[in-house]
Every structure is written in structure tokens, then in C-alpha cells.
Amino acid sequence: MTVGTLLSLAIGFALVCVVLAMMLCTLRLIIGPSAQDRVLALDTLWMCTMLLALMLGIRYASQIYFEAALVIALLGFVSTIALAKFLMRGEVIE
Amino acid sequence: MNAIDALPWWAAVTVAFLLVLGGLITLLGTVGLLRLKTFYQRIHGPAITITLGTGCILIASMVYFTVIQSRPVIHEILIGAFVLMTAPVVSMLIMRAAIYRDPRTGGAARVARDTTEAQPPSDNQDG
Amino acid sequence: MRRWFPSPMLSIGLLLMWLMLNQSLALAHWMLGGVLAIVAPVLARPLQPHGYARIARPLALFRLLGMSAIEIVRSCFNVSQIILFRRADGVNSQFIRIPLDLHSPHGLALLSCLINMTPGTVWVDLLPDRHELLLHVFDLHDERWWVETIKTRYERPIIELFEAPPATGQGGKA
Numbered sequence: 549m550t551v552g553t554l555l556s557l558a559i560g561f562a563l564v565c566v567v568l569a570m571m572l573c574t575l576r577l578i579i580g581p582s583a584q585d586r587v588l589a590l591d592t593l594w595m596c597t598m599l600l601a602l603m604l605g606i607r608y609a610s611q612i613y614f615e616a617a618l619v620i621a622l623l624g625f626v627s628t629i630a631l632a633k634f635l636m637r638g639e640v641i642e
Numbered sequence: 643m644n645a646i647d648a649l650p651w652w653a654a655v656t657v658a659f660l661l662v663l664g665g666l667i668t669l670l671g672t673v674g675l676l677r678l679k680t681f682y683q684r685i686h687g688p689a690i691t692i693t694l695g696t697g698c699i700l701i702a703s704m705v706y707f708t709v710i711q712s713r714p715v716i717h718e719i720l721i722g723a724f725v726l727m728t729a730p731v732v733s734m735l736i737m738r739a740a741i742y743r744d745p746r747t748g749g750a751a752r753v754a755r756d757t758t759e760a761q762p763p764s765d766n767q768d769g
Numbered sequence: 770m771r772r773w774f775p776s777p778m779l780s781i782g783l784l785l786m787w788l789m790l791n792q793s794l795a796l797a798h799w800m801l802g803g804v805l806a807i808v809a810p811v812l813a814r815p816l817q818p819h820g821y822a823r824i825a826r827p828l829a830l831f832r833l834l835g836m837s838a839i840e841i842v843r844s845c846f847n848v849s850q851i852i853l854f855r856r857a858d859g860v861n862s863q864f865i866r867i868p869l870d871l872h873s874p875h876g877l878a879l880l881s882c883l884i885n886m887t888p889g890t891v892w893v894d895l896l897p898d899r900h901e902l903l904l905h906v907f908d909l910h911d912e913r914w915w916v917e918t919i920k921t922r923y924e925r926p927i928i929e930l931f932e933a934p935p936a937t938g939q940g941g942k943a
Contacts, residue, residue, distance in 0.1 A: 551654040558658030562699075565665030569672040569691070576676050576684075584740040585681055591732055592675060592688040595696065598721070599668055602699050603661070606706050611715075614703075618721055625728040632735035636742050667849065674852035683862050686848060686907040689888035694845040717789040730885030730892075737891050737905065 559607050566603060570596045587631045594624025653709040657702045664698030671695060681740055685733060692729045697722065775814050776821035780806040822875035825930060833926045837883045840922075848888045851908055863909040864893065867902045867916050871924055876931040880923055 573596060576589040598620045605613030649657075667690055674687025700718045707715035774780055787802030788794065814821070824830055851860060871877055881892045889907040896903060906915060 551649055551651050555649065555654045555658050558661045562661040562665030565669040569669045572669075572672040572676045576672075582681060582740075582743070584736055584743065585684065587739075588681075588685060588688065588736055589675065591736070592672060592691060595688065595692055595725075596668060596672070598725075599664070599696060599699050602703050602718075602721075603665075606657070606661070606703055609710060611707065614717065614721075618724075621721055621724055621728075625724075625732065628732050629735060632732070632739045635739035636735070667845070670849045670852060674848070677852065678860070679858060680862070682905055683860060683907065685891055685905075686862075686889055687852060689891075690845045690848050693841050693886060693888060715792070717792055720786060720789055726886060727882070730882040733885050733891055734881065734893075737893050741893060 559603060563603055566596055566600050583635055587628065587635060591624065591628040594620065649709060653705060657706045660698045660702035664695050664702065667698065668695035685737060692725060696725055776810050779810050783809055819874050829926060829930055841887050844887050844889045848907060861909050862907050865904050865906055865912050865915060867904055867919050869900055869902050869924065871928055873931040876927045880927055883923060
């Protein structure tokens with residue numbers, strides 16, 4: 549087994565893991581009994597998407613995905629804060 | 643994938659190990675999110691995804707790009723610092739929103755504003 | 770000096786962030802980052818109701834961060850073990866109350882971040898009247914142990930960090 553196949557196998561395995569994780573998050577997002585469960589699942593989904601972008605960066609040996617991951621992390625934080633604030637007060641801007 | 647074949651074996655093994663570990667931990671956190679019973683337990687599941695899973699994959703990315711570009715590439719630290727600074731805020735806000743909306747407590751979080759004593763919700767009942 | 774660099778650590782952090790984002794050590798980027806590092810803290814000072822934090826001993830801060838990094842990895846494995854092998858209704862998650870002696874707002878913020886970063890514990894709220902902390906623990910086995918751990922391993926170093934001998938260290942003196 550050469551170095552290249554080992555790394556390709558590892559990247560493939562990790563990609564499958566993260567995509568499975570995103571599916572589980574989506575499942576919780578759909579069935580989640582309460583609104584806070586859904587917000588938590590959405591936040592985890594953002595995180596997994598960021599990890600997926602980083603892994604694709606390794607897979608295609610491209611640095612472009614770093615910027616994508618940074619933007620995804622920023623957007624995820626802001627949107628989750630807004631949603632949590634909305635759950636608590638019923639309005640975002642007060 | 644010519645760049646990958648040019649990698650020395652120690653770097654390839656390190657990156658592969660970190661990737662597999664990070665992927666497994668990420669999966670495990672979401673399994674916890676799906677499998678645990680109450681919301682207050684579920685909030686602890688994604689915490690391992692955010693800390694250790696993200697950490698493993700960021701370090702893998704750093705090692706990989708440092709080796710194939712043969713110059714130090716450490717700007718993934720920025721994502722790590724950002725995630726570590728924001729994740730506590732997110733989990734605290736979601737937790738407070740959950741307690742505020744919990745019908746059993748009638749909003750124990752209101753204690754912060756009213757300074758009346760309220761019992762924290764007991765987590766034993768199935769919710 | 771104090772007027773132009775109200776928070777040296779923040780300035781250094783901003784400069785490093787700029788250089789890392791651009792992935793360059795060219796002179797131009799040092800200058801742009803330097804402008805950012807001087808202007809941003811000065812402009813942001815009115816936004817800080819308590820003034821910038823004065824860290825008495827930066828080395829102690831790094832030791833605390835290292836200790837909590839080890840703690841994070843350790844409790845990650847504990848939590849994943851519980852998720853994998855324990856039956857879901859056998860997990861004893863509880864809310865516990867921890868009395869706090871820490872009063873500095875910066876210290877409380879650091880403490881809450883460190884506690885929330887560690888998997889298995891979530892900071893819920895600070896009960897105002899008795900200065901107690903409401904904490905949710907994923908798998909509680911001994912309440913006394915948690916109180917001891919939080920107080921000795923997290924709270925005492927933070928008190929030493931922020932409330933060190935010159936007690937006038939924080940507050941809007943700048």
C-alpha cells in the first residue's frame with residue numbers, strides 16, 4: 549500500500565463519517581421534539597459543514613476551502629446566537 | 643492527486659490517523675445528539691464534536707499543508723481560536739433559552755432578572 | 770503608552786491575526802496590521818463597560834489554558850465512553866450549585882468559557898442573590914468532587930490572575 553492510497557482511504561473514511569454525522573443532525577432537526585433541540589441540531593450541522601469544507605480542502609489540496617470554512621464558522625455562530633436569542637425573548641432586536 | 647503521492651510516509655500516517663480520529667469523534671458527538679434522552683443531556687453530545695473533532699481535523703490540515711507546501715501553514719489556528727471562543731457562548735445561550743422555555747420550571751432563568759428564588763429543573767423526570 | 774495601547778495582549782492578538790489571515794510577513798502587512806492593532810482597541814474601548822482586563826501574570830494564564838486543554842481531552846473521552854457504552858437512562862445528569870468567591874467580571878467570563886469548553890459541563894446561570902453558579906453536569910457521581918474541582922483548579926488560578934495584589938488593576942482607569 550503506498551502513501552497515496554493510505555491517505556485517500558483515510559480521507560474517504562473521514563468524509564463518510566462527517567456526512568453520516570450531518571445526516572444524524574438532520575434527523576434530529578426533523579424529529580426534535582422542542583425548538584431548542586432544533587437549534588442545537590442546526591448549530592451542530594453548521595459545525596459539521598465547516599469540518600466537511602476543511603476535509604475537502606485536504607482532499608483537493610486546495611487552500612480555497614480554508615476561507616469557506618472560516619465564513620461558515622462565522623455565519624454559524626451569528627445565526628445560532630440570533631436563533632437562541634429569539635427562543636429566549638421572542639424577538640431578536642430589542 | 644500528485645501532491646498526495648509526494649508526501650513522506652510519516653506525514654501521511656499522522657494526517658491519516660488524525661483524519662480518522664476526527665471523523666469518528668464527529669460522528670460520535672452527533673450519535674449522542676440523536677441517542678440521549680432529554681435535551682439537557684443532548685447538549686453535551688455536540689461538545690465533543692466541537693472541541694476534539696474540530697481540533698483533530700484542524701491539526702491534520704495544518705500538518706498536511708505544511709508538508710506539501712514546505713512552508714509553515716498555521717492559519718488554521720484562527721478557525722480553532724474562533725470556534726473555541728464562540729462555542730461556549732452558543733451553548734450557554736441555548737441552555738438558558740431551554741431553561742427559560744421549560745414548562746416544568748416556569749422559567750428558572752427569570753431568576754436573573756427578578757431575584758426571586760426558583761428551583762432549577764430536576765433532570766430525573768423524562769422530558 | 771497606556772493611552773495608545775490600552776490592551777497590549779489584544780493588540781498583539783490582532784496583529785498576529787492579520788498576518789495569519791494574509792499568510793505573509795511582508796513589511797506592508799506588518800504596517801497594515803500595526804494600524805489595525807493600534808486603532809481597533811482604542812476605538813473599541815467605549816464598548817467595554819468594565820475597561821480592558823489587566824492580566825497580572827500572563828504565564829499563569831498560559832498554565833491555566835494548558836491545564837484546561839488537558840482536561841478537555843480527558844473529559845472528551847469520558848463523554849464519548851458514556852455515549853457509546855452506557856444505556857441512555859443510566860446517565861445521571863443533574864443541576865448542581867457551586868458557591869463562588871470570584872467577583873471580577875472578566876474572571877467570570879473566563880471561567881464560564883473554560884467550563885463550557887469542557888465537554889460534560891454547561892454553565893447555566895449565575896444566581897445573583899447568593900453568588901452561586903448553576904451548573905449542569907452530564908454524568909454526576911459526586912457533587913462534592915465537582916465543587917472541589919471547580920473551586921481549586923479553575924477558580925483559584927483565575928482569582929490570582931485577575932485580582933492580584935494591586936486590586937485597582939481593573940476598572941476604567943485608562
